[in-house]
Amino acid sequence: xxKIVFVLAYLILAPFLGALLDGVDxxxxxxxxxxxxxxxxxxxxxxxxxxxxxxIAVNNxxxxxxxxxxVILMIAxxxxxxxxxxxxxxxxxxxxxxxxxxxxxxxxxxYANMGASREMLQMMAYEPLTLLxxxxxxxxxxxxxxxxxxxxxxxxVLWMPGLLVGFMFTAAIKFRKSPFDLSTxxxxxxxxxxxxxxEMSGTTLAIMNIAEYYEMILLxxxxxxxxxxxxxxxxxAAILICxxxxxxxxxxxxxxxxxxxxxxxxxxxxxxxxxxGVNILILMLDK
Amino acid sequence: MNKVSKSPWLxxxxxxxxxxxxxxxxxxxxxxxxxxxxxxINTGDPFQADILLITGGVNxxxxxxxxxxxxxxxxxxxVVAVGICACTGGVFKECYNIKGGIDxxxxxxxxxxxxxxxxxxxxxxxxxxxxxxxxxQAAMSxxxx
Ligand code: SF4
Numbered sequence: 001x002x003k004i005v006f007v008l009a010y011l012i013l014a015p016f017l018g019a020l021l022d023g024v025d026x027x028x029x030x031x032x033x034x035x036x037x038x039x040x041x042x043x044x045x046x047x048x049x050x051x052x053x054x055x056i057a058v059n060n061x062x063x064x065x066x067x068x069x070x071v072i073l074m075i076a077x078x079x080x081x082x083x084x085x086x087x088x089x090x091x092x093x094x095x096x097x098x099x100x101x102x103x104x105x106x107x108x109x110x111y112a113n114m115g116a117s118r119e120m121l122q123m124m125a126y127e128p129l130t131l132l133x134x135x136x137x138x139x140x141x142x143x144x145x146x147x148x149x150x151x152x153x154x155x156x157v158l159w160m161p162g163l164l165v166g167f168m169f170t171a172a173i174k175f176r177k178s179p180f181d182l183s184t185x186x187x188x189x190x191x192x193x194x195x196x197x198x199e200m201s202g203t204t205l206a207i208m209n210i211a212e213y214y215e216m217i218l219l220x221x222x223x224x225x226x227x228x229x230x231x232x233x234x235x236x237a238a239i240l241i242c243x244x245x246x247x248x249x250x251x252x253x254x255x256x257x258x259x260x261x262x263x264x265x266x267x268x269x270x271x272x273x274x275x276x277g278v279n280i281l282i283l284m285l286d287k
Numbered sequence: 288m289n290k291v292s293k294s295p296w297l298x299x300x301x302x303x304x305x306x307x308x309x310x311x312x313x314x315x316x317x318x319x320x321x322x323x324x325x326x327x328i329n330t331g332d333p334f335q336a337d338i339l340l341i342t343g344g345v346n347x348x349x350x351x352x353x354x355x356x357x358x359x360x361x362x363x364x365x366v367v368a369v370g371i372c373a374c375t376g377g378v379f380k381e382c383y384n385i386k387g388g389i390d391x392x393x394x395x396x397x398x399x400x401x402x403x404x405x406x407x408x409x410x411x412x413x414x415x416x417x418x419x420x421x422x423x424q425a426a427m428s429x430x431x432x
Pocket of ligand 1: 307309342373377402
C-alpha cells in the first residue's frame with residue numbers, strides 16, 4: 001500500500017517539484033551573479049507558454065519520440081519509488097535517453113544532430129559509473145532491490161563514499177550543468193544554438209522539459225538511497241543532504257566554463273576508476 | 288490562462304548594425320538591468336523564440352536571413368526594431384546595399400529609436416511588445432487555433 005502511494009506521489013508531484021527546483025535554481029544562479037532573477041514560478045509560466053504556442057513540427061516522429069522519452073522515464077522513476085530492482089531502473093533510464101537522442105537526430109538540423117552525438121558521448125562517459133553504483137549497493141546491502149537497500153541498518157554511504165562523489169560528478173552531466181552541458185544547455189547561448197533541442201518548439205519542447213523534471217527527481221531519489229537506512233530520521237537527513245547536493249550543482253554550474261568533449265570523457269572515466277573502482281575494490285575485499 | 292507575456296523568449300539578430308545597438312542589447316542582461324526578472328531569456332533559437340529583436344538596417348545579404356528567421360518562429364510572435372538603423376535605415380539609408388528599415392522586409396510591431404538605443408529604451412520597447420504579444424495570443428485563441 002505504502003509503495004503504491006510512493007509511486008502515485010512520484011507520478012503526480014515529480015513535475016511540480018522538479019519545476020520548483022528549477023525555479024529555485026534560476027533564482028540562486030541570478031543571486032550568485034548579483035541579479036534579481038525571475039520569479040519562483042517561472043518554469044510553470046514557461047511550460048504554460050510552450051503548450052499554448054503554435055505547433056511547428058519539423059517531422060511527424062519527433063513528438064512521439066519525445067513522448068516515449070517521457071513515458072519511459074516515468075516508468076523508471078515509478079520502479080525506483082516502488083522499491084524495485086535498482087539495476088533495472090538504471091537500464092531503463094539509459095533506454096529513455098536513447099529516445100531523446102533519436103528525437104534529436106530525427107530532424108535535419110546539423111546543430112541538433114551534433115547535440116545528439118554529444119549526448120551519446122555523455123552517456124558513454126557516465127554509464128560505467130552508474131553501473132558501478134548498482135554493484136556497490138549490492139555489495140553493501142546484499143541486494144539490488146531498492147526496498148531492501150533502504151531497510152539496511154546503516155546508511156550505504158558509509159561503505160561507498162567514493163561512489164557518492166562519483167555520482168555527484170556524473171549527476172552534473174545528467175542535470176545538464178556546466179561544465180558538462182555539452183549536448184544542450186539551460187543557459188541561453190551555446191556554440192551550437194540549442195544543441196539537442198534546436199528544432200524542438202512548443203509542445204515538443206514542453207514534453208522534453210517535463211521529462212527532465214521527472215529525471216531530476218529520479219536522480220535525487222538515487223542520491224537519497226545513499227543515506228536512507230532503517231531509522232526514520234535518516235529520511236529527513238537524506239532530503240536535507242539532497243538539497244545541499246543540488247545547491248552544489250548550481251554553484252558548480254556558475255563557476256565553471258564548458259569543457260571539450262574529450263576532457264569530459266576522460267575526466268569522467270578517471271573519476272569512475274579512482275573514486276568508483278577503488279571504492280568497489282575495498283567493498284569486495286572487506287565485505 | 289497562460290499568458291505568453293509571462294515567459295517571452297527573445298532572439299536577437301544583427302542585420303547590419305554597427306554593433307553599438309548590439310552592445311546595448313547585451314547590456315540589458317547585465318546585473319544592472321537584468322531582463323530575466325521579466326522571465327525573458329535571450330535564446331539563440333528561432334524555433335523557441337517569441338520576440339525577434341533586430342538591430343541595424345536590412346542589406347541585400349541579410350534580407351533572406353531575416354525572412355527565414357521570422358518564418359521559423361511559431362505564432363504568436365512580435366518583432367522589435369532596435370536603433371534608428373533598424374527603424375528607418377538611419378545613417379546608412381543611402382548606402383547602395385541597404386534596403387532600409389526592418390519593416391521593408393517583415394512586419395515590425397515596436398520601433399525603439401536611438402543611436403545607440405539606450406538599455407532603458409530597449410527594455411521599454413520589449414515590455415511594450417509583451418502587451419502586443421498577449422493581444423496576438425488572445426486573437427489566436429479566439430480564432431480557435
Ligand atoms: S542606430 Fe546607431 S548604434 Fe545602432 S546600429 Fe545604427 S548606427 Fe549603430
